[in-house]
Amino acid sequence: MKQSVTVSKTQELKLAATAKVLLSKFTIKTPKFELKTLVRKIIVPLVSILLFIGLWHMGAQSLYNIEADYKIQKALTDQGREASDAMKACIASGDISCQPNTLPSPAQVWESFKTLIADHKVIRADKLAFKEKTAALNANRIAEGKDPITYTGRPSFVDQIVTSLKTVFAGFILAFLIAVPIGIVIGLSKTLRNAFNWLIQVFKPVSPVVWLLLVFMIVKTMTKDSNSDSAFIISFISVGLCAMWATLVNTAMGVSSVDKDYINVAKVLKLGPFQKVFKVILPSSLPLIFTGLRITLSVAWMVLIAIELLAQSPGLGSFVWEEFQNGANDSNSKIIVAMFIIGIIGFLLDRIMLMIQNMISFNKNATA
Amino acid sequence: MLTQDIKLSETPENGISFPTDRIMLDVKDLKKVYPTPKGDYVVLENLNLQILKEEFVTIIGHSGCGKTTMLSMIAGLNPITGGDIAVLGNPIKGPGPDRGVIFQSPSLMPWMSALQNVMLGVNRVFPHASRSQRKAIAKYYLHKVGLDGAFHKKANELSQGMQQRVGIARAFAIKPKVLLLDEPFGMLDSLTRGELQDILIEIWNKEKITAVMITHDVDEAIFLADRVVMMTSGPRAKIGDVLKIGFERPRARKTVLEHEDYYKYRKHLIDFLEH
Numbered sequence: 162m163k164q165s166v167t168v169s170k171t172q173e174l175k176l177a178a179t180a181k182v183l184l185s186k187f188t189i190k191t192p193k194f195e196l197k198t199l200v201r202k203i204i205v206p207l208v209s210i211l212l213f214i215g216l217w218h219m220g221a222q223s224l225y226n227i228e229a230d231y232k233i234q235k236a237l238t239d240q241g242r243e244a245s246d247a248m249k250a251c252i253a254s255g256d257i258s259c260q261p262n263t264l265p266s267p268a269q270v271w272e273s274f275k276t277l278i279a280d281h282k283v284i285r286a287d288k289l290a291f292k293e294k295t296a297a298l299n300a301n302r303i304a305e306g307k308d309p310i311t312y313t314g315r316p317s318f319v320d321q322i323v324t325s326l327k328t329v330f331a332g333f334i335l336a337f338l339i340a341v342p343i344g345i346v347i348g349l350s351k352t353l354r355n356a357f358n359w360l361i362q363v364f365k366p367v368s369p370v371v372w373l374l375l376v377f378m379i380v381k382t383m384t385k386d387s388n389s390d391s392a393f394i395i396s397f398i399s400v401g402l403c404a405m406w407a408t409l410v411n412t413a414m415g416v417s418s419v420d421k422d423y424i425n426v427a428k429v430l431k432l433g434p435f436q437k438v439f440k441v442i443l444p445s446s447l448p449l450i451f452t453g454l455r456i457t458l459s460v461a462w463m464v465l466i467a468i469e470l471l472a473q474s475p476g477l478g479s480f481v482w483e484e485f486q487n488g489a490n491d492s493n494s495k496i497i498v499a500m501f502i503i504g505i506i507g508f509l510l511d512r513i514m515l516m517i518q519n520m521i522s523f524n525k526n527a528t529a
Numbered sequence: 530m531l532t533q534d535i536k537l538s539e540t541p542e543n544g545i546s547f548p549t550d551r552i553m554l555d556v557k558d559l560k561k562v563y564p565t566p567k568g569d570y571v572v573l574e575n576l577n578l579q580i581l582k583e584e585f586v587t588i589i590g591h592s593g594c595g596k597t598t599m600l601s602m603i604a605g606l607n608p609i610t611g612g613d614i615a616v617l618g619n620p621i622k623g624p625g626p627d628r629g630v631i632f633q634s635p636s637l638m639p640w641m642s643a644l645q646n647v648m649l650g651v652n653r654v655f656p657h658a659s660r661s662q663r664k665a666i667a668k669y670y671l672h673k674v675g676l677d678g679a680f681h682k683k684a685n686e687l688s689q690g691m692q693q694r695v696g697i698a699r700a701f702a703i704k705p706k707v708l709l710l711d712e713p714f715g716m717l718d719s720l721t722r723g724e725l726q727d728i729l730i731e732i733w734n735k736e737k738i739t740a741v742m743i744t745h746d747v748d749e750a751i752f753l754a755d756r757v758v759m760m761t762s763g764p765r766a767k768i769g770d771v772l773k774i775g776f777e778r779p780r781a782r783k784t785v786l787e788h789e790d791y792y793k794y795r796k797h798l799i800d801f802l803e804h
Contacts, residue, residue, distance in 0.1 A: 423636065429624045430703070431626055444641075
């Protein structure tokens, strides 16, 4: 008895010693480990961003110089030395009238970003004031059965982002409503799959522009007598039609390639068709459906810009186009701002989809 | 206990037929042909097997001899080329819950909990029972396979052995007439396999559902079975020999292993497999 007690005591001591060793190892290791992750997750991306901005700055600088030299040279050959000196002085002074028009530098883009935000604030205040001013009048007009007066001023940059997001969501939901049910039906039946395959293969690669024209032909006629916002309708339908193919193909593939074991279980249990689809087939194809939906959303966002641009529908696309046509001094940097905003929103949309996918799908390790 | 004549001649092969009222599963002249580009491949031919009510039969044979093909034909998952399969005298028409299957891979729906997986079958087979009654049935069988704490764990969070326990619970919970087991423990390590054999036989002792189990493991075949059916190697595989196991039930692994007949049975099976 006594012996066993001593044995257990020595064991305890040993355990304590091991624990200490382990602990000391951990205390040494932890900061090292943290530093490594810090470097990898924060420092490295930061450095790469700075490097990118630096390269961009240098590139913009040299393009600026080329353009400036050309301008001075042109003044010299066209109008003589005096004009060229004036041009030189004008460029150096930073006067807006003679700035070379080329790739804007990061600083210029940042300035434009601030301008756009300030502009948005002004327009928002303007809108609020307008609303207040017309509140009483509009109440009267509604009481009389007339349409209320709405703000018809220029939309701000942020307004255009919101419009674009609205369009893309409407398009995405349209794509979802069309592609998922059709994908399921096609996936379930081999005959239908064969019947529709050519159609999918032919229409999938069609350019967004062509879809836009097709939708335009149809919607133009159908909205002839109504005063609905046909530009919005045209652009969201085109976005939906362009973007739905990935979901359609992925859903059909997911449904048709359900693990045979699951199908066998469903057969042995003689599940009815409804139960088979909703309890077995759909849950098991959910990861693939979601992959399709993610692609659809990113495609929708990508084609949206081109479609808005062509459909004259308000939004980021028309913002970019208007700035390009405008040719004002800060137009180029505004276009670059729009480019970044478009990229960042696209990235965020994808992250949101990934989050939803991880939340509802059994396959927990879905990644980018 | 049986010591006299190890080989049982009580099979149709040897000209003796069981009385009809004792037969649960009747496989007559079963044939399976797979068409291939090089002509037909005959997997099974002239396969006759009668399995009695409340009998546990294990089927042993070389890999690729057509054991799984036969079992999936009995399950109704694989069409029959020729011959008949009847349960209680009624020819089978496709798969159905009267023949429960425990697959080699657990085949649980990974997005469902253990309980939901069992409920999937129970809901189907007992549509008129109340929800709480059905839940009680599912929980009872999960309890029987030792998964008390894991009712609400998702299937893909369970270990392979635990998943197969759910598979066993799911198969028993639908109260089939015949239970078909396709190498259910083939993917498990030997410790887990032993555990699951004990669990399986314990439930089976209580429920006495006619069982047909495919296995590669000679010891498993002897320990679980009333009769061990040996299949010849394909093509044109059929029943080669049948060995009756005379140990009394309920069996304890230890007493079976210590019994002198055990090694005679074992030798008989190994001789057949190695001939």
